Each structure stands twice: as structure tokens, then as C-alpha cells.
Amino acid sequence: MEHDVIIVGASIAGCTAATAYGRAGLRVALVERHRSPRAHKTLCGHFVLGGTHGVLERMGFWQPMLARGAAVTGGLGVRTGAGWVVPRPDSGVPPAISLRRSALDPLLREIAAATPGVDLLRGHRVVDLVEDRTGAVAGVVTSVGGSERATLRARLVVGADGHHSTVARLAGVAEDSAPNRRFLFWTYYEGATMNGPGDGQVWSLDPDIAVCIPVDGGLTQVGVFPAKDRLAEFTADRVAAFDRFVARLPDGPSLAGARRVSNLVGTTDYPCIRRDPTPRPGLALIGDAATASDPVPAVGCGWAFRSAVWLADATAVPLADGGNLRRALRSYRRAHRFIDKYDALGRQEALARPADPLRRAVRTAAVTDPDIARRLAMFGMRAAPPSVLLNPKVLARAVVGSRTRALRGTAGRTSSATPA
Ligand SMILES: Cc1cc2nc3c(=O)[nH]c(=O)nc-3n(C[C@H](O)[C@H](O)[C@H](O)COP(=O)(O)OP(=O)(O)OC[C@H]3O[C@@H](n4cnc5c(N)ncnc54)[C@H](O)[C@@H]3O)c2cc1C
Known part of the structure; x- marks a missing residue:
């Protein structure tokens, strides 16, 4: 086989995975339907949450993004019904970054294509999958320019082809869709x-x-x-x-x-979609192909970067030395639970219901309690598991804090957690 891994989709998730696999010494086919090196996603708000900062640094993407003009947001103010909440500058919340996709996508593709071992195949649209005798996914068929067909084989096929994932459809992967009640x-x-x-x-x-x-x-x-x-x-x-x-x-x-x-x-309508990230032997899904969350909390780009790195971390060694790929995919599946937990909460949030008393209490307490403000920011930036905020101790403190604040009649004033 010419390649160790085939990645379908050369956008955020696909380019990140290809770069990571290439650096691990693997031979990668990175397959993209668009021909143009400037192709990019247009429907994206491109605000990459702080929880992804570590992965962007580790992959060597952060500095090139800055060099292309990306803006960094170090302290996001959140206006709640009780006032403004801003984490203190020393609270350790990692910074977010924003670079429009017209600049970000070509940059990531350039980095991936320049990585030894990565073959970027532009203008190849995946139209079919190849299976081995056991039924495991073992390759893809691409259409090049409409009529020509090419067959690629590898031990692992990665669907990084976005929320309408053709790879998932061809593999018969079930899709779990939930409504989004905002536009x-x-x-x-x-x-x-x-x-x-x-x-x-x-x-x-x-x-x-x-x-x-x-x-x-x-x-x-x-x-x-x-x-x-x-x-x-x-x-x-x-x-x-x-x-x-x-x-x-x-x-x-x-x-x-x-x-x-x-x-x-x-x-005006963008339902939340999720699929099993390791649905079949020889197949893994990353980025939107696995979880296309509500765009409102701006999690998708971060999930794409992070799930790509988790997959490469889990599978690069067995792909290189012929080791146990199934076990490695189970390890990726476990890492993906971080996203699954947030996605479950995000689906509730996407119903656009008024905040329940507990959520209101957390927001009210965060206005004056710097620790709760920090936890709220870590949660919002997806920089720690949901339990950083949603744990009994913190919630109890938030309820007590918000009641005290209500008794003092301070609700509605500006945050003391807000830096001057
Ligand atoms: C309105 C909106 C606003 C958003 N705002 C934000 C935000 O502010 N912050 C944030 O983090 N996220 C945001 N997102 C989510 C974010 O855009 C996605 O999560 C992110 O683009 C996922 O990256 P990806 O690499 O998984 O998929 P995509 O970026 O969708 O890339 C898929 C790639 O696969 C290729 N492809 C598809 N089919 C094939 C095929 N058959 N053969 C070959 N190639 C194929 C495509 O051409 C494309 O290059 C937003 C989403 C929406 C809809």
C-alpha cells in the first residue's frame, strides 16, 4: 500500500491530522474535493476557543496564525442579567484566537502539504469506500474531474469531511440530529x-x-x-x-x-449532528464529521483541531509498526468523550430555553466571585471538563453567593471580578 492513512477533507480537522501523522513518519493521502488552494469554508464564525490554545501551540499553528494577522482575545466579558463577568487577567484562562477562514484554511493546507509524507490530492472527491474481506474499511474511491476514478488503500480511513460527511454516509454510519432553536x-x-x-x-x-x-x-x-x-x-x-x-x-x-x-x-437553521467517531473497523471520524455542534458557543473549530490530534496521538504508533489499531481507536473514542459531554450540554443550550434558577445563580455569583468567574470562563472556553463548573461544591457556593447578593440588593451592578 502506498499510504498508511487516508484522510478525506483538507480543512481544519483533516489538515491537522495529516500534519500530525506526517510528523510521526507516516505516509498520508490527504484528499480534498476542491481544486483551488484558496478554497475555504464560508459559513463559519472562526472564533477558536481558548481550550484549543495548547493544541495550536503544540502543532506549531499559533505563531503562523498570528503572522497572518489573527486577533487574540485574552479576556472575554460576559454580560449576564446580573452584570458583567470577566475573569481576572491572572486566572489562567487560555486565550482565544480568530482568523477568518479565507486565511486559516489555506494556511493549514500549506502546512500540511509541506509536511514530509503528506500527499495533498486536490480535486479528488470521495465517491465510494473500499472494504476488505472482513468488511473493514480499507480505502476510498475518488472522482477526479468528474469522469476519472482513482482507488486509494490504507489501513485507516479518516472522515474529516464536515457535517454532511460523505464518508459517514457511504459507511452507513447512523446520524443523531437534534434541533437548534436559534439562528x-x-x-x-x-x-x-x-x-x-x-x-x-x-x-x-x-x-x-x-x-x-x-x-x-x-x-x-x-x-x-x-x-x-x-x-x-x-x-x-x-x-x-x-x-x-x-x-x-x-x-x-x-x-x-x-x-x-x-x-x-x-x-436560519443549523441542527446539531453527531456520529460515532469510531463507527467501523478501519474508519474514524474527526471534526464536524463526528460532532457538528451548535455554532453559538463557537466550539466546532476547536473540536476539529482537538479531535484530529487525539486521533493521531492514539493511532500513529500502531499504524507505523503494524500494532493493534482497534485498541488504538478505542483510545481515541475515550478521548472524544470530552467533546461528547460538552455536546450533550450544548444540545440543551441550543433549545434556547430561559436559564433555569441554577444557571442564573451561577451567573449572578460569577459577577462578584472571582473563582466562579474563572470557572465560568474555563467552561466557556472549553479549557477544562464541564465539571470545572458543574460540580456540587461550586454550584452550592453559587446558590449561596447569589442569594447573599440578592439579599444585599446588589444584583444588576457591574462585576467586582471585572478588572479595572
Ligand atoms: C454558522 C456557523 C458559524 C460557526 N462559527 C464557529 C466559530 O465561531 N467558532 C468555531 O470554533 N466553530 C464555528 N463553526 C463550526 C466550524 O465551522 C466547524 O466546526 C469546522 O469547520 C469543522 O471543521 P472540519 O475540518 O471538521 O470540517 P469542514 O471545515 O467542514 O471541512 C470539510 C472538508 O471536507 C471536504 N470534503 C467534503 N466532502 C468531501 C468529499 N466527498 N471528498 C473530498 N473532500 C470532501 C470539504 O471540501 C472541506 O474542505 C461554525 C459553524 C457554522 C455553521
Whole structure:
């Protein structure tokens, strides 16, 4: 066999996995349907949460992203019903990063293609799978330019082909879909001024959500994620509804002298999809092909980077030395539970229900309790397992703290956890 591993999809997950496998000395076929080196995903808010910082550093992606102009967000202010929450600068919450996909995707592809052992096959669309005598997935058939067919074989096929994963469909993998009761639109401004605390803001307005984030090129991204009961208002006049929404944000950005440099980008329906990441012998799924979460908490790019690295960590050695691949895939499956746990919570959050009393208590307590503010930020940045926030001790402290605050009548004031 010419390759040890075939990766379908040369976007975030696929390029990350290909780079990691190539560096481990494996022969990799990285198969991408698009021909253009500049191809990129357009429907993506590209805010990569801080929980992925370590993986980006380890893969050597962080500095090249900065060199292409990526903006770093070190302390995100979160506006809750009780006031602003910002973790203290010394709280150890890792930074988030934002680079538009028009720059990020070509960069990752360049890095992967320059890695020894990686063959980037552009213009190859996977149209079929190859199976061995035992029924294990053992390769792919690609269509090149519509008529020509090519067959590639390897011990492991990796589906990194996004939320509509052709690989998963061809392999007969079951799809678990859940509703998303929010829709979303964003745009970019030149010359906008942020007025909230931190170097980026999220408004958690129960159930509507909004964000204001610095991105590459010195631009500011402003996004709104309303519950679907406001869809009619946006259908009537999307831009006017967007402007009204942003104008009403408490401490929202000043846009009077700013120039909008893009149309509104977004979607009115984006269900959450998940599939078993190790569905069949010889096959693994990473990134959106395994878990396409609600876009609102901005987890997808991070999951794509991280699941790719977890898969390569688990399987590179057995692929190189002919060791036990099934056991290695089980190890990847275990690592993926980190994502599964957050995805289960994210599916609840995507229902856009008003916050329950416990969640309100956590947010209220976080306004004045720096430790709860830090935990909330670690949770939001997916920088620790959900138990960093959702554990009985922390929740009990949050309930007591929020009651004390209510008794003192301080609710609604600005956070003392907010740095000056
Ligand atoms: C509206 C919206 C906003 C979002 N905002 C954010 C955000 O702010 N932050 C964040 O972290 N995430 C966000 N996401 C999620 C993020 O875009 C995805 O999680 C991420 O792109 C997943 O990367 P991936 O590499 O798994 O898949 P993709 O980026 O979808 O890449 C799949 C690749 O596979 C290729 N491919 C597909 N089929 C084939 C085939 N048959 N043969 C060969 N190649 C094929 C495609 O051309 C593509 O290159 C958002 C998503 C949406 C919908």
C-alpha cells in the first residue's frame, strides 16, 4: 500500500491530522474535493476557543496564525442579567484566537502539504469506500474531474469531511440530529469601538445571545444569535433587525463612525449532528464529521483541531509498526468523550430555553466571585471538563453567593471580578 492513512477533507480537522501523522513518519493521502488552494469554508464564525490554545501551540499553528494577522482575545466579558463577568487577567484562562477562514484554511493546507509524507490530492472527491474481506474499511474511491476514478488503500480511513460527511454516509454510519432553536447572523466592521469590558464581549440575554469580537485585519465581528421566535422580524428586513438588535445591547459597540465591510453572513437553521467517531473497523471520524455542534458557543473549530490530534496521538504508533489499531481507536473514542459531554450540554443550550434558577445563580455569583468567574470562563472556553463548573461544591457556593447578593440588593451592578 502506498499510504498508511487516508484522510478525506483538507480543512481544519483533516489538515491537522495529516500534519500530525506526517510528523510521526507516516505516509498520508490527504484528499480534498476542491481544486483551488484558496478554497475555504464560508459559513463559519472562526472564533477558536481558548481550550484549543495548547493544541495550536503544540502543532506549531499559533505563531503562523498570528503572522497572518489573527486577533487574540485574552479576556472575554460576559454580560449576564446580573452584570458583567470577566475573569481576572491572572486566572489562567487560555486565550482565544480568530482568523477568518479565507486565511486559516489555506494556511493549514500549506502546512500540511509541506509536511514530509503528506500527499495533498486536490480535486479528488470521495465517491465510494473500499472494504476488505472482513468488511473493514480499507480505502476510498475518488472522482477526479468528474469522469476519472482513482482507488486509494490504507489501513485507516479518516472522515474529516464536515457535517454532511460523505464518508459517514457511504459507511452507513447512523446520524443523531437534534434541533437548534436559534439562528445567527454576523458581519465585520472597520473602525468599531467596543464599550464593554474585556477585549471581546458576549451578551447572554436569555435566550438571545450576541457577540463582539476582534478578528484579523483590525476588524470587529459583531454577531447576533436570537431565538427563532424572532425569525419573522429578521425575515422582514434582516439588516434593519440586525442593527436594531445591536443598538439595544447594554454597553454594545459604537458603530456610528464604523464601516461595515461585509454582508450579513449566517443561517436560519443549523441542527446539531453527531456520529460515532469510531463507527467501523478501519474508519474514524474527526471534526464536524463526528460532532457538528451548535455554532453559538463557537466550539466546532476547536473540536476539529482537538479531535484530529487525539486521533493521531492514539493511532500513529500502531499504524507505523503494524500494532493493534482497534485498541488504538478505542483510545481515541475515550478521548472524544470530552467533546461528547460538552455536546450533550450544548444540545440543551441550543433549545434556547430561559436559564433555569441554577444557571442564573451561577451567573449572578460569577459577577462578584472571582473563582466562579474563572470557572465560568474555563467552561466557556472549553479549557477544562464541564465539571470545572458543574460540580456540587461550586454550584452550592453559587446558590449561596447569589442569594447573599440578592439579599444585599446588589444584583444588576457591574462585576467586582471585572478588572479595572
Ligand atoms: C454558522 C456557523 C458559524 C460557526 N462559527 C464557529 C466559530 O465561531 N467558532 C468555531 O470554533 N466553530 C464555528 N463553526 C463550526 C466550524 O465551522 C466547524 O466546526 C469546522 O469547520 C469543522 O471543521 P472540519 O475540518 O471538521 O470540517 P469542514 O471545515 O467542514 O471541512 C470539510 C472538508 O471536507 C471536504 N470534503 C467534503 N466532502 C468531501 C468529499 N466527498 N471528498 C473530498 N473532500 C470532501 C470539504 O471540501 C472541506 O474542505 C461554525 C459553524 C457554522 C455553521
